[in-house]
Amino acid sequence: MKTPTKLIALIVTLLACAFLLIPIIQSVQAGLTVNYFRGLSSGLTLKWVGEVWELYSGSIFLSIRLALACLAVTLILGVPAAYALARNPGRASRVLEEFTSLPLAIPGLALALALLQLYGTYQGFRTNWSFILVGHVLYTLPFMVRSVLSVLATIDLRSLEEGAASLGARPARRFVDIVVPNALPGILAGALTVVTLSIGEFNLTWMLHTPYLKTLPVGLADSYASMRLEVASAYTLVFFVMIVPLLMAMQWASARAQRNMQ
Amino acid sequence: MTLTLTNIAKTFPGGTQALLPTDLEIARGEIVSLLGPSGCGKSTLLRIVAGLEAPDPGAQIRFDGEDVTRQPVEQRRIGMVFQSYALFPNMSVRGNIGYGLKMQKLTKAEVDVRVEEVIALCRLEPYAERPITALSGGQRQRVALARAIAPRPRVLLLDEPLSALDAALRGELRDELAMLLRRFGTTAIFVTHDQNEAMAIADRVAVMNQGQVVQIGTPEALYRKPATGFVARFVGDAxxxxxxxxxxxxxxxxxxxxxxxxxxxxxxxxxxxxxxxxxxxxxxxxxxxxxxxxxxxxxxxxxxxxxxxxxxxxxxxxxxxxxxxxxxxxxxxxxxxxxxxxx
CATH class of the missing domain: 2.40.50.140 (Nucleic acid-binding proteins)
Known part of the structure; x- marks a missing residue:
């Protein structure tokens, strides 16, 4: 049972886990101790978490609002786009698909600069949260399109639609009754990816934000730069609590999508 | 319903003539098989009747005298059984069979009654609540037929409905299909490349080759008096x-x-x-x-x-x-x- 190779594998795995987990544990602990430099002996407290809430609850709500709006836009744009690409396979579709993925290859900073150059002078827009939303949609849309497209590619969409049409369903009915339900695993996986990415997005958002529009990650950078360590760590804790369930749901959704394809 | 096809032709982009100008008249309640090797244009002709392909200009398709040439498929009130069955994986057997009835805006009670009827007719009672993915090939074939027939279509179109099944099952379902089609009494067009299927199921067989109907007649007539060597070879292996x-x-x-x-x-x-x-x-x-x-x-x-x-x-x-x-x-x-x- 316990051969030397297995033992080595176990040790390596544990080391890798420790490498990843210890900073997280330390950070969480820092956010909950009265004084990080005196350690746990100084006692545990929720004071810092409360302070984070007081200072940054606006950021938390802004991030949630942004993520949900971003999800709505990517659903409205991305699902029909993926459908159109799946129904019209060909060279032009491949080129379009590559185009939608282009924002991924460009650094967020460059993307943000381009947006600022183009729209920065429209004052009402520049200072509105929808300006950041545009950046988030640009960055997350490819994930929605790809995710839906990969599911649609595994089903014989044309035959299914012809079947529905032969039974009297008009194009809009077919989209709602046949396309969307069968693309659901991809839509779900895409939706979770979009929300997670939008909440965690920093590069682009940092360039676009104003002092009145700080998202969760921008606020985190701000707190590390200007607050005491305990507050920043408590902030990290808040961030974890928000993002970890999303990540787990994402894993679950993609596992489900995989199962559906078999 | 009487089906009248006049001057139906199909040229694909690129110039391939899939179907040369074809005329065909099918009487009420008649079952006609389009028989021919792959690429002979039989499926193209069927898809034109369904409204899934547009014929070349000059064609006319009439259902009981009504010109449907320009009607989209969803308005033609046809029933279609696809080679791949095209059953909706997001619905149960019952959901699939009821879909066409729902599109006709029947009340839920009416839909339920009609679905029950068709389920009984096709002997699908034990599978009614199952998802499509839990059915065998033969069961799927029957669901596809039940789904197509439930809305009482004007014409039933079957595109190689048995070819996805293995040989033993194919023979068994062939006889069952012939019986069910007679019982429905619906005008039907049945596309196949298998002469035995065509002979067993159809009242008349249209033998097709290279984009045209070579000969049309009862199975006996085709067998005893083939018009060309191709028909003689294809029907009865002369x-x-x-x-x-x-x-x-x-x-x-x-x-x-x-x-x-x-x-x-x-x-x-x-x-x-x-x-x-x-x-x-x-x-x-x-x-x-x-x-x-x-x-x-x-x-x-x-x-x-x-x-x-x-x-x-x-x-x-x-x-x-x-x-x-x-x-x-x-x-x-x-x-x-x-x-x-x-x-």
């Missing part, structure tokens, strides 16, 4: 008797056979069941292989004609490979047909 025709004699390599009527400039064919092993027969041939098929032997013969000939031989024993035998073919069993342009 074999070419390549030889020299002189007056009313056919001179083969292995001997001469009497013919009924003059056949100069024509091709001669015979079917395996008409070739008899006969000690006094006029033609000599060499036995190549013998296959025992239970009710009869299938014997491959060489030397009588340039190509191989097969004879069906019933009896308790058969000659051995390598033996020389003599054969005869009744003069009226020899098909005298025009030479094919392309063989």
């Amino acid at each position: 074999m070419r008797l390549q030889g020299r025709v002189e007056a009313d004699q056919l001179h083969l390599d292995g001997g001469s056979l009497p013919l009924v009527g003059a056949a100069e400039g024509h091709a001669t064919y015979a079917r395996a069941e008409d070739i008899r092993l006969n000690a006094e027969g006029p033609v000599a041939a060499r036995v190549e292989t013998v296959t025992f098929l239970g009710t009869h032997y299938r014997i491959a013969l060489s030397g009588a004609a340039p190509g191989p000939l097969f004879a069906l031989h019933s009896g308790l024993s058969a000659p051995q490979p390598g033996e020389t035998v003599r054969l005869s073919i009744a003069p009226e069993a020899i098909l005298i047909l025009p030479e094919d342009e392309v063989v």
Whole structure:
């Protein structure tokens, strides 16, 4: 049972886990101790978490609002786009698909600069949260399109639609009754990816934000730069609590999508 | 419903003529099979009737006199069974069967009653609540048929509905399908490349080749009086008797056979069941292989004609490979047909 190779594998795995987990544990602990430099002996407290809430609850709500709006836009744009690409396979579709993925290859900073150059002078827009939303949609849309497209590619969409049409369903009915339900695993996986990415997005958002529009990650950078360590760590804790369930749901959704394809 | 097709042709982008101008009239309640090798245009013709492909300009499709040529598929009130079945994986058996009825805006109670009827008719009771993915091929085939027939379509279109099944099941479902179609009484077009399916199911068979209908008739008529060598080969597997025709004699390599009527400039064919092993027969041939098929032997013969000939031989024993035998073919069993342009 316990051969030397297995033992080595176990040790390596544990080391890798420790490498990843210890900073997280330390950070969480820092956010909950009265004084990080005196350690746990100084006692545990929720004071810092409360302070984070007081200072940054606006950021938390802004991030949630942004993520949900971003999800709505990517659903409205991305699902029909993926459908159109799946129904019209060909060279032009491949080129379009590559185009939608282009924002991924460009650094967020460059993307943000381009947006600022183009729209920065429209004052009402520049200072509105929808300006950041545009950046988030640009960055997350490819994930929605790809995710839906990969599911649609595994089903014989044309035959299914012809079947529905032969039974009297008009194009809009077919989209709602046949396309969307069968693309659901991809839509779900895409939706979770979009929300997670939008909440965690920093590069682009940092360039676009104003002092009145700080998202969760921008606020985190701000707190590390200007607050005491305990507050920043408590902030990290808040961030974890928000993002970890999303990540787990994402894993679950993609596992489900995989199962559906078999 | 009477179905009238006038001047239906299809040219694909790029110039390929999938279907040459075709006329076809199908009577109320009639089951017509489009039979032909792959690429002969039979599926294209079916899809044009369905409204899934647009015909070339000048075509006219009439359902009981009503011109539907420009109607989209969802308005034609057809029922279609696809080769891949195209069942909706996001719905149960019941959901699939009820879908067309829902599109007709029937009340839920009406839909339920009609779905129940069709489920009973197609003997799908045990599977009604199952998801499509939990069904076998034969069950899916029946659900596809039930789904197509539930909205009481004006015409039922079946595109190779049995070809996705394995051979044993195919035979069984063929007979069941023939029975169900008779029971529905709906006008139906049935596309297949399998002559046995066409013969078993259809009232009339339209044999298609290279984008056109070569001959249309009852299975018996096609079998007994094929119009061309292609039809003779495709329906009933007639074999070419390549030889020299002189007056009313056919001179083969292995001997001469009497013919009924003059056949100069024509091709001669015979079917395996008409070739008899006969000690006094006029033609000599060499036995190549013998296959025992239970009710009869299938014997491959060489030397009588340039190509191989097969004879069906019933009896308790058969000659051995390598033996020389003599054969005869009744003069009226020899098909005298025009030479094919392309063989």
